[in-house]
Amino acid sequence: MNDLTEARKPPVATTGILGWLRINLFSNWVNSLVTLFVLYILIQFIPWILNWTIFAADFKYNFNGEEIINREMCSRVLDPENGGACWAIIYVRFYQFMYGFYPREEVWRVNLSYIMLAVAIVPLLFDKFPFRKHFLKFTYVFPIIAFFLLNGGLGLEPVSTNKWGGLLVTLVLGCTGIALAFPLGIILALGRRSNLPVISMMCTLFIEFIRGVPLITLLFFGMVMLPLFLPEGIDMDGLARVLVAVTLFQSAYMAEVIRGGLQAIPQGQYEAARSIGLSYWQMNMKIVLPQAIRISIPSIVNTSIGLFKDTTLVIIVGLLDLLGIGRGALADTTWLGLAYEVYFFVSLVFFIFTFAMSRYSLYLEKKLKTGINMGAD
Amino acid sequence: MKKLLSILAVSVFAFSANAGTLDDVKNRGFLKCGVTTGLAGFAAPDDSGEWAGLDADMCRAVAVAVFGDRSKVEFITTTGKSRFPTLASGEVDMLARNTTWTISRDVNLGFEFVGVNFYDGQGFMVPSALGVSSAKELDGATVCIQTGTTTELNLADFFRLNGISYEALPIETNDEGKENLFAGRCDVYTTDASGLSSTRAAAADPGKWVVLPEIISKEPLGPLVRHGDHQWGDVVRWSLNAMIIAEELGVTSENVDAQKSSNVPEVLRLLGVEGSYGEMLELAPDWAYQIIKQIGNYSESYEANVGPDTPLEIARGLNALWTQGGILYAPPFR
Numbered sequence: 001m002n003d004l005t006e007a008r009k010p011p012v013a014t015t016g017i018l019g020w021l022r023i024n025l026f027s028n029w030v031n032s033l034v035t036l037f038v039l040y041i042l043i044q045f046i047p048w049i050l051n052w053t054i055f056a057a058d059f060k061y062n063f064n065g066e067e068i069i070n071r072e073m074c075s076r077v078l079d080p081e082n083g084g085a086c087w088a089i090i091y092v093r094f095y096q097f098m099y100g101f102y103p104r105e106e107v108w109r110v111n112l113s114y115i116m117l118a119v120a121i122v123p124l125l126f127d128k129f130p131f132r133k134h135f136l137k138f139t140y141v142f143p144i145i146a147f148f149l150l151n152g153g154l155g156l157e158p159v160s161t162n163k164w165g166g167l168l169v170t171l172v173l174g175c176t177g178i179a180l181a182f183p184l185g186i187i188l189a190l191g192r193r194s195n196l197p198v199i200s201m202m203c204t205l206f207i208e209f210i211r212g213v214p215l216i217t218l219l220f221f222g223m224v225m226l227p228l229f230l231p232e233g234i235d236m237d238g239l240a241r242v243l244v245a246v247t248l249f250q251s252a253y254m255a256e257v258i259r260g261g262l263q264a265i266p267q268g269q270y271e272a273a274r275s276i277g278l279s280y281w282q283m284n285m286k287i288v289l290p291q292a293i294r295i296s297i298p299s300i301v302n303t304s305i306g307l308f309k310d311t312t313l314v315i316i317v318g319l320l321d322l323l324g325i326g327r328g329a330l331a332d333t334t335w336l337g338l339a340y341e342v343y344f345f346v347s348l349v350f351f352i353f354t355f356a357m358s359r360y361s362l363y364l365e366k367k368l369k370t371g372i373n374m375g376a377d
Numbered sequence: 378m379k380k381l382l383s384i385l386a387v388s389v390f391a392f393s394a395n396a397g398t399l400d401d402v403k404n405r406g407f408l409k410c411g412v413t414t415g416l417a418g419f420a421a422p423d424d425s426g427e428w429a430g431l432d433a434d435m436c437r438a439v440a441v442a443v444f445g446d447r448s449k450v451e452f453i454t455t456t457g458k459s460r461f462p463t464l465a466s467g468e469v470d471m472l473a474r475n476t477t478w479t480i481s482r483d484v485n486l487g488f489e490f491v492g493v494n495f496y497d498g499q500g501f502m503v504p505s506a507l508g509v510s511s512a513k514e515l516d517g518a519t520v521c522i523q524t525g526t527t528t529e530l531n532l533a534d535f536f537r538l539n540g541i542s543y544e545a546l547p548i549e550t551n552d553e554g555k556e557n558l559f560a561g562r563c564d565v566y567t568t569d570a571s572g573l574s575s576t577r578a579a580a581a582d583p584g585k586w587v588v589l590p591e592i593i594s595k596e597p598l599g600p601l602v603r604h605g606d607h608q609w610g611d612v613v614r615w616s617l618n619a620m621i622i623a624e625e626l627g628v629t630s631e632n633v634d635a636q637k638s639s640n641v642p643e644v645l646r647l648l649g650v651e652g653s654y655g656e657m658l659e660l661a662p663d664w665a666y667q668i669i670k671q672i673g674n675y676s677e678s679y680e681a682n683v684g685p686d687t688p689l690e691i692a693r694g695l696n697a698l699w700t701q702g703g704i705l706y707a708p709p710f711r
Contacts, residue, residue: 071688317459
């Protein structure tokens with residue numbers, strides 16, 4: 001009696017779509033209720049949102065086929081019952097949303113910077129990128145090139161930062177803040193854990209001071225008080241002053257995130273590194289920091305996303321970032337009252353960037369398997 | 378001796394750094410003018426990125442007076458909080474940022490208001506369906522009011538003086554007030570009249586709302602400069618006055634060339650045909666002519682930016698000339 005009976009199929013309710021539904025959505029009566037409730041909400045809202053944003057919306061022309069040049073021509077103003085979003089305000093002002101008041105004949109410089117930013121960042125993000133080493137050399141010099149390209153100099157027409165605006169300002173603030181704050185944060189975190197009391201005290205003081213005040217305070221500090229500390233005659237650019245404030249703010253938070261990672265590294269790792277004769281810097285660069293940063297990735301991305309969104313606060317000191325340009329558009333008498341469209345567009349742009357950041361961090365976490373028990377292997 | 382020389386050098390340096398704003402502006406080649414980050418009718422970027430509005434015109438008028446070119450101005454956006462430090466630190470040469478002229482700002486903050494380019498004041502907006510024609514009929518109304526502002530105090534005073542009662546619905550921002558009024562949660566919204574007009578223009582159907590005629594507070598908005606530089610203050614003051622005087626004399630951007638051969642003495646003085654008023658201000662002889670030619674007189678700027686034909690539909694009211702029932706008045710040009 002050795003012939004095996006054929007394995008029976010699992011119950012229908014545990015495999016396939018039905019099984020998935022049962023396990024994930026209807027596993028008990030509370031979950032079932034929540035699922036039904038969410039479904040109801042989605043059915044109510046999704047068609048309405050799609051209709052408003054796409055099917056009934058005006059892009060360039062209204063329902064009469066006329067090109068929209070002011071609010072009165074929007075379908076939703078002409079026919080409040082049936083008209084959807086009036087994206088013409090975004091269409092007409094797309095340039096401002098992207099570049100602010102950057103002179104049109106010089107705008108190729110911003111576009112070139114955007115392209116170069118992509119070339120500099122993509123190889124940095126994916127370690128399987130072909131010829132990555134050579135691209136990384138470019139990544140290091142990119143900030144210098146971008147500075148001259150955007151700001152002028154070296155034979156290029158200077159463009160005052162007053163004329164920068166929109167996504168350009170948001171990206172400059174976000175990228176510079178995140179890029180500069182990372183190394184600064186590592187140094188501050190190491191400094192705070194240092195055995196040398198002076199260094200550790202100074203770093204702690206700095207971090208606690210910055211973390212103890214809101215970003216707005218620092219922005220005002222940068223805008224109003226920084227010039228007082230500079231020698232007479234040196235006029236520091238408004239955007240640069242805000243950048244200093246944003247970078248200091250972000251570096252303090254980054255330092256605490258990385259310190260959290262450092263504290264999670266078992267003492268044995270330090271001792272092992274010491275016992276094979278590594279110096280302080282060798283130990284940190286080769287053994288401790290790679291592990292510490294690896295486990296802090298979610299928090300690093302978290303604070304970076306936070307900073308990216310916080311850049312909208314610069315409107316308080318009079319810089320027109322993406323949101324500021326949007327508000328400016330709403331103050332134009334031609335377009336008064338199209339607030340939904342503008343805020344929708346601005347949040348969509350922010351969502352694209354922050355969502356990309358958070359997806360990338362997920363990818364990194366999976367690749368580096370940050371979940372493993374560090375001490376055991 | 379060496380020490381003395383260095384002290385001397387330092388003081389000379391300090392002196393040169395304090396040269397007049399007018400010279401600084403001329404040397405720099407453009408005017409730096411502080412405006413709002415966007416306020417309907419006063420200063421906002423248009424579709425092509427050019428700043429437009431009553432305050433923006435004020436900036437351009439000064440640029441034209443100094444350089445004869447309306448494009449020689451850089452607009453620096455400031456917020457309600459950052460405007461005064463920005464002016465005090467010399468980052469801008471002047472502010473034209475719907476700023477109310479008050480004694481503490483004029484005296485204590487060390488600024489000099491050089492005139493008024495818009496007389497604003499707190500007003501009331503109600504749904505036209507309410508059938509009210511005067512604020513005195515608002516007994517028992519629910520009023521949307523920004524908390525912690527002077528408007529709140531003015532409101533209480535007004536209702537008390539008239540012996541009528543109201544119920545306050547406290548709000549934080551203008552947008553909140555707008556939403557509450559449109560949703561019918563309050564009967565009345567009160568803030569500055571210019572703000573009411575832009576709120577009304579942003580409504581789905583502006584015809585459903587009316588701004589009541591009562592104005593219950595004084596909010597004179599005008600350009601300002603730093604204390605102590607009277608020469609520069611004069612340039613800004615007379616750039617504004619030239620626009621008002623031009624309206625009074627009937628000189629417009631259209632007819633300004635023909636008016637050069639006018640037989641009215643004040644027109645000839647204004648346009649620089651007679652007298653040496655430009656020289657007194659250290660400006661070109663035709664500075665006022667250029668302002669009128671390139672910007673227009675006060676009425677033209679008003680009509681184009683906030684007047685009855687714009688979506689804001691703000692009647693001239695107090696801002697009409699003194700000869701036409703308003704209080705707009707410029708000293709004589711002689």
